[in-house]
Amino acid sequence: MTTTKSTARPDVAPVPSTAPTARKRFRLRSPGSVVVSIVIAAYVLISVLPVLTIILGSLKTTQQIVGDPLGLPNPIQFDNYIRGWNGVAVGESMSTYFLNTTVFSAAAVLASIVAGTMAAYAIARKTGFFAALFERYFVILYALPFLAVIIPLFSVTGTLGLRSNPLGIGLVFAAGWLPLTVTLMYAFFASFPLDVIEAAKTDGASEFRIFWTIAVPMSKSAILSNLLLAFIYAWNNLSHTLPLLVDPKSTTVAPGLLLFSAQYSVDLGAQLAGMVISIVPLVLAYALLHKHIMESFKVGSFR
16 A cells, blocks of 8 residues: 655745735725715715706706706707707807807917916026016916906907907907916926026027927927816806907807896706807817826926
8 A cells, every 4th residue: 555745845834825815805994085985976976966967957848957957858858959059039149159259269278378388488487586576476467356357348448449359358368367377387387497498508599499499399288288278268258258248249158158048038958058069169178188187287297
C-alpha cells in the first residue's frame, strides 16, 4: 500500500484570498457620506423638476398644466409648438425673435470677449499701483446695479439711434458684460507662465504678436468658457432687451415669450413650447463647448 505525501510546505504562508468578504461588500457608509448623498440627490431633484415641468407642460393644455403640472400629457398637444413658433397676433413669429436674438447675442459676445480678453491681458502684464487700480475698477463696475444706469441708457440709446436696434443694444450689453470678462480672464492671465513670454520677447516678438500667437491659443479653454457664459446671459437677457428694444420687430426671444401672457388670459402650453424651442441653441452650445469648460477649471494650474 502506497501513501501520498503532502506537497504543502510548512514554511510558505498561504496566499490570502482577493475575493471581497461579505463584511466588506456590505460595509455601512459613514453618517457624513449619507448626509452628503441626500443633499446631492435633493439638489438634483430640485434642478430637474423645473425642466421636467416645462417639457411636460409644452405638450399639455393650459387646464392640464394648472391642474396637474407633473402629470403626463393626455392627449399630447403637439400643436403647442406650432403656436409657440408662430407667436401671438400682437407679436412676431419665433423666427424673427431668433434672428434678432442671434444678432444681439453675437454682437454682445464678440465685443465683450475680444475687448475683455485684451484688457485683462494688458492689466495682468503690468505691475504697480495703476494695474491694481484698473483691476479693482472693473470689479466695482461689475458690482454696479443695472437699475442705476437703465434710465441714462434709455436716454443715450435714443439719442444715438440705437434703440430698437438689436446690434446696437448688443454692443450696449457688451459694455455692461465687459467688467466680468476682464475679471475672469485676469485671474487666468495672472497665472500665465512668464518664461514663455520672456522667451518670445528674446526672439524679437512684439507684445501684440505674443498676445495673438501665444497667449490666446494657450488660453483657448478659458476664452471659450467665458464666451459660453456670455452667450447664455445674452440669449436669455431681459434687462436690456425689454426696455430698449421697443419696436415689436426688434424683439428678442425672452421678451417675445412674455407676449403669450395677457391681462386676462394666458396660453401656457404655447409659452412653454416656446421656452423649449428657445433653449435648444443653449443646449447645443453647451454640448459643443463642454470639453473646453472642463479644461478651464484648471485656471491657475500654471503656478
